[in-house]
Amino acid sequence: MACTKCASLVSGPAFLQPVQSTRPRPASSLGQSHVQGDESSVAATAAATASATASAVLAVAGAVSLGAASGRRRAAKLPKVVRLQGAQTMPSPTLEINYYDLDAVEAPRILSAVRLAIKMASPIVQESTSPEERLLKLLSEPSVQSMLTTVSRLPVFSKEMALAFKDDLDLLLALKQLKYFWNLPQSQLAILLEVMARQLEGPSQAAPFQEFLRVLTQTPNHGKNIKHLRDELSAEAKAEYLRNAEYLETADAHAVYPTSIYRQCDGFTLATKDASTIEAVMSTTLTTTIKIARKVLEPSNHLLYNIYKPLGRCVAVVDDKVDAIYGKELDAYFADHGIEFKKIVSSGNEADKDIRDVERILVSLKKAGQGRHEPLLVVGGGVIADIAGFAAALYSRNTPYVMLCTSIVSGIDAGPSPRVCCNGFDYKNLYGAYHPPVLTITDRGFWKSLHPGWLRHGVAEIIKMAVMKDLSLFELVEQWGPKCLETKFGTVGDSVNDPAFQDVCDLIVGKAMEGYVRSEYGNLWETHQCRPHAYGHTWCPGYELPSGMLHGQAVGTCMGFGAYLAMKSDFIPEIECQRILKVISDCELCLWHPIMEDGAAVWRSQVAMIEKRGGNLAAPIPRPLGESGYLNDLSEEILLQRLQEYKSICLSYPRQGRGVEEHCTEVGLADPQSKKMAPPDDRFVVTPTDLMIATLTKTQDTAAVGEVVRMLDGVDGMVVKYSTQPSEALRNISVQTAKSNPNWAEMEKKGATSKLLEAEMISGQAEGQLLQLLVKFGRVKKVLDIGTFTGYSSLAMAEALPEDGRVVTLERQEEAAKMAAENWASSPHVGKIESRVGEAQVLLQALASQGESFDLVFLDVDKPGYFALYQTLMETGLLRVGGLLAVDNTMYKGEELTGEKLSLNGEGARALNAGLLADDRVLQVMLPLRDGLTLAFRQH
Numbered sequence: 001m002a003c004t005k006c007a008s009l010v011s012g013p014a015f016l017q018p019v020q021s022t023r024p025r026p027a028s029s030l031g032q033s034h035v036q037g038d039e040s041s042v043a044a045t046a047a048a049t050a051s052a053t054a055s056a057v058l059a060v061a062g063a064v065s066l067g068a069a070s071g072r073r074r075a076a077k078l079p080k081v082v083r084l085q086g087a088q089t090m091p092s093p094t095l096e097i098n099y100y101d102l103d104a105v106e107a108p109r110i111l112s113a114v115r116l117a118i119k120m121a122s123p124i125v126q127e128s129t130s131p132e133e134r135l136l137k138l139l140s141e142p143s144v145q146s147m148l149t150t151v152s153r154l155p156v157f158s159k160e161m162a163l164a165f166k167d168d169l170d171l172l173l174a175l176k177q178l179k180y181f182w183n184l185p186q187s188q189l190a191i192l193l194e195v196m197a198r199q200l201e202g203p204s205q206a207a208p209f210q211e212f213l214r215v216l217t218q219t220p221n222h223g224k225n226i227k228h229l230r231d232e233l234s235a236e237a238k239a240e241y242l243r244n245a246e247y248l249e250t251a252d253a254h255a256v257y258p259t260s261i262y263r264q265c266d267g268f269t270l271a272t273k274d275a276s277t278i279e280a281v282m283s284t285t286l287t288t289t290i291k292i293a294r295k296v297l298e299p300s301n302h303l304l305y306n307i308y309k310p311l312g313r314c315v316a317v318v319d320d321k322v323d324a325i326y327g328k329e330l331d332a333y334f335a336d337h338g339i340e341f342k343k344i345v346s347s348g349n350e351a352d353k354d355i356r357d358v359e360r361i362l363v364s365l366k367k368a369g370q371g372r373h374e375p376l377l378v379v380g381g382g383v384i385a386d387i388a389g390f391a392a393a394l395y396s397r398n399t400p401y402v403m404l405c406t407s408i409v410s411g412i413d414a415g416p417s418p419r420v421c422c423n424g425f426d427y428k429n430l431y432g433a434y435h436p437p438v439l440t441i442t443d444r445g446f447w448k449s450l451h452p453g454w455l456r457h458g459v460a461e462i463i464k465m466a467v468m469k470d471l472s473l474f475e476l477v478e479q480w481g482p483k484c485l486e487t488k489f490g491t492v493g494d495s496v497n498d499p500a501f502q503d504v505c506d507l508i509v510g511k512a513m514e515g516y517v518r519s520e521y522g523n524l525w526e527t528h529q530c531r532p533h534a535y536g537h538t539w540c541p542g543y544e545l546p547s548g549m550l551h552g553q554a555v556g557t558c559m560g561f562g563a564y565l566a567m568k569s570d571f572i573p574e575i576e577c578q579r580i581l582k583v584i585s586d587c588e589l590c591l592w593h594p595i596m597e598d599g600a601a602v603w604r605s606q607v608a609m610i611e612k613r614g615g616n617l618a619a620p621i622p623r624p625l626g627e628s629g630y631l632n633d634l635s636e637e638i639l640l641q642r643l644q645e646y647k648s649i650c651l652s653y654p655r656q657g658r659g660v661e662e663h664c665t666e667v668g669l670a671d672p673q674s675k676k677m678a679p680p681d682d683r684f685v686v687t688p689t690d691l692m693i694a695t696l697t698k699t700q701d702t703a704a705v706g707e708v709v710r711m712l713d714g715v716d717g718m719v720v721k722y723s724t725q726p727s728e729a730l731r732n733i734s735v736q737t738a739k740s741n742p743n744w745a746e747m748e749k750k751g752a753t754s755k756l757l758e759a760e761m762i763s764g765q766a767e768g769q770l771l772q773l774l775v776k777f778g779r780v781k782k783v784l785d786i787g788t789f790t791g792y793s794s795l796a797m798a799e800a801l802p803e804d805g806r807v808v809t810l811e812r813q814e815e816a817a818k819m820a821a822e823n824w825a826s827s828p829h830v831g832k833i834e835s836r837v838g839e840a841q842v843l844l845q846a847l848a849s850q851g852e853s854f855d856l857v858f859l860d861v862d863k864p865g866y867f868a869l870y871q872t873l874m875e876t877g878l879l880r881v882g883g884l885l886a887v888d889n890t891m892y893k894g895e896e897l898t899g900e901k902l903s904l905n906g907e908g909a910r911a912l913n914a915g916l917l918a919d920d921r922v923l924q925v926m927l928p929l930r931d932g933l934t935l936a937f938r939q940h
């Protein structure tokens with residue numbers, strides 16, 4: 001039967017040439033014949049009879065290809081002459097280059113071959129000889145040999161094959177692997193025989209094979225490939241196997257010299273006779289399996305065993321948080337099965353998703369001697385799935401990996417995703433590849449230890465698939481979403497013993513996964529933009545990072561807005577829009593975040609998205625609920641108008657449309673903005689830690705350096721994580737200031753500021769929190785803040801002051817003072833702040849002449865002036881006796897630690913440090929907080 005796809009190419013109008021094949025047709029040594037007729041109907045009938053069990057787990061076998069999946073049939077005869085209108089003969093031939101020559105899929109013949117082999121093998125595996133002898137006898141048994149050679153010649157990744165065995169996905173998977181029997185470890189062949197016996201004949205017939213597997217795995221060579229046994233086989237058996245191997249060299253080299261058992265290539269090439277023009281198509285076919293399973297780490301569960309036992313070992317990248325909780329269980333699983341376990345523990349924080357983190361994994365893989373044929377095991381959530389998957393894509397150009405999903409996001413979205421990636425230059429997912437796992441395992445048992453905030457964020461991905469792909473899933477989430485959250489998807493409390501609810505949880509997870517795969521696997525390389533799973537991901541990329549929101553919370557805002565736009569576009573009725581907003585809100589996700597007030601950022605995101613999507617917005621939104629539509633035209637004016645309309649609707653929802661624990665820092669994660677993502681050697685040196693990191697990265701041992709860098713880098717993040725979190729207004733100042741760098745540069749150019757200011761000048765959360773603490777602890781009433789900048793320290797202290805407290809803040813740059821005033825405007829504490837603009841020294845004199853004195857002074861201006869300002873504070877009594885002086889940047893970038901010549905600022909900091917040390921009116925301590933903060937108490 002001709003491959004229809006290829007036939008359409010060679011006989012179409014562009015190819016009005018006689019076609020001749022360049023490949024000789026190899027003879028079939030085992031006498032398989034080509035079948036004419038409708039294979040799919042034969043296959044469908046066979047499938048019905050073949051069906052052993054309706055699998056209780058979801059298993060999706062994905063095969064994506066141009067040509068390989070369909071396989072090429074040996075009977076493909078193409079017309080020698082094609083006639084044009086007028087019946088002219090076109091004599092010049094076009095060369096057709098076929099690459100493979102696979103057998104037709106005849107399900108009944110395959111099934112009877114497998115059944116016969118199992119029947120004949122059963123007594124052999126039960127013999128009392130050694131397992132090695134039994135294996136040799138088994139391989140010499142003609143029915144086993146015939147089955148193996150038959151399967152080795154099949155297009156096992158093809159659609160025909162999938163359809164023929166669609167009712168028994170475990171059998172299908174076994175056949176896909178059996179094709180490679182010649183290069184499989186002995187114990188893997190035993191595993192496949194056991195699976196086939198179980199699927200076709202039932203558990204009792206499978207029992208002898210299971211026992212055979214057990215004893216075989218105790219022999220020293222069970223990990224050696226079948227082909228290494230050839231010299232021990234009978235002469236006839238050896239000759240047959242070698243004949244088959246030789247045949248396969250030409251017919252399908254994948255089966256005899258494979259690089260991977262999970263992917264195949266195909267191509268189809270046409271060349272003019274003089275070879276001056278060549279037209280070709282190429283394809284890669286991948287195969288993958290997804291399992292929704294329970295108790296994966298219990299030794300009786302063989303999902304991981306079946307992969308790693310034959311290999312004798314498992315190299316794994318494990319999320320550090322997962323390792324802390326489940327590390328011992330993982331170790332025990334592999335130890336129990338006698339599988340060597342090499343574990344690479346890696347951070348799973350969004351802030352640790354840089355190319356350096358990927359590189360660190362690559363270095364560890366090299367150290368572990370990772371082979372390109374052995375699937376790496378990746379254990380963790382979305383970030384680990386992305387970066388370890390990306391490392392696997394890069395290692396030896398592509399290395400297979402198994403994804404054991406421990407978080408809800410990886411369990412239904414990032415886990416089986418072919419899109420693996422890392423951040424770069426402050427852009428999310430700038431680098432990446434398309435590299436799906438060969439096996440994805442989702443076990444919601446892991447979710448019991450997840451922070452409720454992370455669960456909510458994962459539910460956003462379920463809602464996304466429900467709205468775009470599956471109304472029945474949407475109805476399930478409407479009914480059960482809040483309970484799923486409350487019970488951590490049936491993993492805590494009484495829900496664990498509620499079988500009906502357990503089934504609901506499995507159904508929700510399975511349906512979400514299925515919807516995801518349905519959206520993604522037909523468009524693996526994103527060759528078009530009709531991508532339903534991008535719902536909720538069009539506008540929020542512009543504000544997610546600066547808002548500090550969890551990804552799922554940001555997606556919630558964007559899904560809500562998308563639903564509103566769908567209603568406005570008449571894609572869905574109002575009632576469906578309301579249902580969508582209600583589900584998002586009921587699941588405690590955010591519909592509206594104040595950062596969305598920045599319409600310009602939302603518009604910028606849309607513009608960037610259009611560019612990313614090849615010139616089309618193609619924003620996926622429901623049309624109707626449960627199905628996908630795409631919005632392609634949305635002007636800036638309408639976008640801004642809709643955003644405001646949407647806001648007013650959101651305000652009527654519980655929590656005024658806000659989510660519960662929306663921000664990363666509220667659920668124990670570092671703020672993704674808190675870590676600079678520039679490569680360390682280019683990083684802006686602000687603190688001594690930065691300096692150390694920049695120095696370390698110049699050395700050669702990248703693995704050791706990487707570790708140290710990660711730890712050092714984590715110090716500031718840890719301080720921020722475990723200190724009281726800032727108010728909304730302070731957070732807003734950080735966001736506004738972070739965005740302000742281009743403005744300062746512009747202003748400096750125009751002469752609006754005398755000096756280039758930088759967003760990095762901000763004191764920030766940790767220092768702000770310390771100042772607040774000092775104000776409260778010291779019952780401070782009057783504060784002097786020298787160096788206003790964008791107003792963070794002033795407002796932080798004002799928030800901590802009593803109602804009658806006062807902050808006087810000094811700033812020489814008019815523009816900075818103006819920006820600070822804008823930043824305070826909405827705070828209820830604005831009335832406590834008095835801003836003065838001018839040179840600090842001049843302003844101090846004026847304050848002194850007014851008889852002012854302060855309980856707390858925060859000094860944070862140009863360092864060369866520090867000591868003079870300190871002297872003024874002391875001489876004039878502006879710092880009262882019993883008062884406290886806090887000075888920032890007293891370690892000034894660690895310059896003194898280098899032993900090299902200090903900058904002017906470094907000199908200024910050192911002059912103050914030395915002055916304080918020599919002055920017995922004060923008691924001081926230098927804290928290594930960020931760039932060094934010195935506290936000096938005036939005792940007389």
Ligand SMILES: C[S@@+](CC[C@H](N)C(=O)[O-])C[C@H]1O[C@@H](n2cnc3c(N)ncnc32)[C@H](O)[C@@H]1O
Pocket residue numbers: 757761762763764786787788789790791792793794810811812813816838839840841860861862865
């Ligand atoms: C490091 S920033 C202050 C940061 C601020 N305390 C905060 O919490 O974000 C220093 C600010 O002091 C201002 N400044 C520097 N030297 C000054 C001086 N001699 N007199 C007045 N302002 C000065 C700068 O323009 C800049 O805005």
